[in-house]
Amino acid sequence: MYQIAIKMLMGDRAKYVGLLLGIAFTAFLVTFALSYFAGFMTRGFALISENSSADVWVMDPAVSSTEMTINMPSSALGRIRSVKGVNYAVPMSLSDITARFPNGHFQTFQMIGVDDATLAGAPVLTDGRLPEVLHTPYSVIVDPGGTSDKLQTPKAPRDQWPFDGAHLDVPTRGLAFGDELLVNDHRVIVAGRSQTIPRFPPRPLLYTTFSNTMRLLPSESRRLTFVLAKAQKGISPHQLAKRIQQQTGLRARTTADFKEETVRWYLINSEDVGDMAAMLILAMTVGFGVTGVMLYMFTYENLKQYAVFKAMGASASMLMGMIFIQASVSAFLGTGLGIGACAIIGESVRMTLDYPFRMMWFTPLFGVLGVLIVSLSAAAISARPVLKLEPGAVFSGR
Amino acid sequence: MINKQTKIAVQCRSIVKTYGSGASEVFALRGVDLDLYEGELLMLVGPSGCGKTTFISIVTALLKADSGVCEVLGQDINALTLEQKVLFRRQSIGFVFQAFNLLPALTAQENVAVPLLIQGRNRKAAMHEAKAVLDSVGLGERIGALPSELSGGQQQRVAIARALVHRPKLIVCDEPTSSLDHKSGQMVMQLLRHIADQSNTTLLVVTHDNRIYHFGDRMAHMDDGRIIKTEMIQEKKETSE
Incomplete structure (x- = not known):
């Protein structure tokens, strides 16, 4: 039947x-x-995914996502490096900045400061250049971060940094190598563009070195948002996270756990x-x-x-x-x-x-x-x- | 042919059935008495609304009478449980409907096999038997046809094959010719007559079509929920032949 x-x-x-x-x-x-x-x-956890080589993310005890953060004192990096089982640990700084384009327009960026020595956390550039371009002082890599048409600069040189006020309604083109932006009265140079994982919520990104962030941002004793640690062979990320947390009093999470926590944070707070x-x-x-x-x-x-x-x-x-x-x-x-x-x-x-x-x-x-x-x-x-x-x-x- | 030795297949006494209650109560049957004999083809005739459909529904255990006794093939229908009624219909009753009620998605052979599949027979055996019965009603060449590909007369013959395939003792036909032209109607009735004569199956045919009365052995006239007259129609049958 x-x-x-x-x-x-x-x-x-x-x-x-x-x-x-x-x-x-x-x-x-x-x-x-x-x-x-x-x-x-x-x-939402794009930043964590981009830094997949890190085993453990260390942060202020009150932080539970990449979206809402507070910085730690610089000394935290040394304390983490001293924990037994840490292969290496690198700093990362997150901050929101407003940059002005040459024609007078402005845009809010998330600035990501990566380790000067290793450039761990720097993105792959779309034009084939190496992230080492960031070693030049005041150089930045710009990334749309899921937005479109936000990274525009005037086409004509006469519309760039004009003396007669802003040239807001002039023809523009996408930011490219060599273009300039103004961040906190510091002129920064675009050393390249990247196309990393788009963000939620979408926002343009500005990558630079950790030392550059110190130069560009107002003086503040705490600029260290995260420390990315790698475990030595034979140590599991969970073990290392536990050790770091016990010995430093900071919050330490494995990459997978931190992703989960970030998702949970969005579900509850966003x-x-x-x-x-x-x-x-x-x-x-x-x-x-x-x-x-x-x-x-x-x-x-x-x-x-x-x-x-x-x-x-x-x-x-x-x-x-x-x-x-x-x-x-x-x-x-x-x-x-x-x-x-x-x-x-x-x-x-x-x-x-x-x-x-x-x-x-x-x-x-x-x-x-x-x-x-x-x-x-x-x-x-x-x-x-x-x-x-x-x-x-x-x-x-x- | 009915004689003194012929066994009774259906015996109904004082069957009463009402619909609704209180002021809206309607008497469909007001005490029906009727016997059907084995191998008999009985024509049940009467005006619309006289209770014919209600009566055959009770005889086939589709409806429960309010009172009265109805023994069908030795079973007191009113005393059966719901499950027993289902089993009784499955094994002992064949149906032929006015509108054929063939399943449009199934071939003639599959339609005929349905009662056997309901009985739990395996598909291969059911299809084999269905083909044999379709052969016997003259549709052996159309076993793969869908109902929509058959004429009205052919569809009714498929429906008759479906009613026959599980060898029931009682076949109830509800207006079997009213959707057919005269010629097809005659062919269908010849087939039903043949079944009654050859297989000792009892056939109860509800009809308005006076052109087919002569195919019956007897005719029961119904009006206002009662059987008002039964008569032998042997002579008419012989005349027509």
């Missing part, structure tokens, strides 16, 4: 295709929404995430509603056929089985189509439009589970009229 159920399902092509498309749409929506969410969260989640829940509810209604309608429109089966002696469990088989087959096929489409479209928009799409292992799983739960619930609801159906309805005039 289950083969009959599947033939019934696929027999009416128009309804079947409609049903599959409805389910595929839901699976697409759920998976895409979750992948989009995962993409944003991935961008209003953007709440708004996004509300939108996603709404989209998913609509998708689930569509699937449920379509499945219900499919069974409802076949009530007469179920009445025939019932009259012929089909038991309630047999009819239930048929309905659930139809729902399950539709759910699996529709979900497969939806997730496939999601993967293709998502990857396409990610590659072409730099869209924050990241299909992680759990996102399609949630799509499958979500659709399956909705389909089976719809099947259970639509089974009710079938079970309540009076088989005498098959006779004329009833």
Whole structure:
């Protein structure tokens, strides 16, 4: 009878295709929404991902994400380096600065100060130059950080640093090697551009050396935001993090743990995430509603056929089985189509439009589970009229 | 042919059935008494709303009578549990409907196999038997056709094959010719007559079509929820032949 159920399902092509498309749409929506969410969260810990060679991140005890930070005294670096099991430890500084472009426009950047000696944390430059360009004093690497058209400088030399006031509405081009910016009354030189992982929230980035940050920023005793430590052979990152925390009183987390904490921080503290989640829940509810209604309608429109089966002696469990088989087959096929489409479209928009799409292992799983739960619930609801159906309805005039 | 030795297949006494309650209560059956004999083809006729459909629903255990006794093939229908009724219909009753009620997505052969599949027979055996029955109703060449590819008469013959395939003792036909033209209707009735004669199956045919009355052994007239008259129609049958 289950083969009959599947033939019934696929027999009416128009309804079947409609049903599959409805389910595929839901699976697409759920998976895409979750992948989009995962993409944003991935961008939230982009700084950690960029520095994957670090085993342990050390920070002020009150810091629990890369988004909201407070600096540590410079002496913390020495204390961390002295912990047994540390192979090396390098400083990193984060600060928000406002830079002025040559035509008078300004832009807020996140300035990332990396270790002078090793340049650990410096990005790969898009024009093939090496990060060593940062060794030149006052040189910086600019990065859009997920923004677009924010890093513009005037095309014409006469519009750059004019004496007659700002030239705001002049033709511009993207910042390039050799261009200049003004940071806290210091003229800095663009030594190159990079294209690292976009940030959430998007913001332009300005990479420079740790010593440059000291020159560019107002004098302050605490400029050390993070220390990135590498464990010696035979020491696990967890062991090292524990040791550093015990011996320095600072917060030390393995790279993986710090990523998790950062995501958790966004989930709890970021209003953007709440708004996004509300939108996603709404989209998913609509998708689930569509699937449920379509499945219900499919069974409802076949009530007469179920009445025939019932009259012929089909038991309630047999009819239930048929309905659930139809729902399950539709759910699996529709979900497969939806997730496939999601993967293709998502990857396409990610590659072409730099869209924050990241299909992680759990996102399609949630799509499958979500659709399956909705389909089976719809099947259970639509089974009710079938079970309540009076088989005498098959006779004329009833 | 009914004679004194013919066993009773269906015996209904004082069957009462109402719908609704209180002021809106409607009497569908007001005490129906009717016997059907094994191998008999009985025509149940009467105006619309007289209770024919309600009566066959009770006989086939699709509906429960409010009172009265109805023994079908030796079973007191009212005394059966829901599960027993399902099993009873599965094994002992065949249905032929006015609108054929074939499953549009299934071929003729698959449609005919459905009652066997409901009984739990394996698909291969069910399909084999379905083909044999389709052969016997003259549709051996159309086993792979979908209902939409068959004429009305052919669809009704498939429906008859479906009613026959599990060898039921009682076949209930609800207006089997009303969706068919005269010629197809006659062919369908000849087939049903043949089944009654050859397999000792009891057939209860509800109809309005006076052109097919002569195919029956007896005719029961129903009106206002009662059987008002039963008559032998042997002579008419012989005349038509």
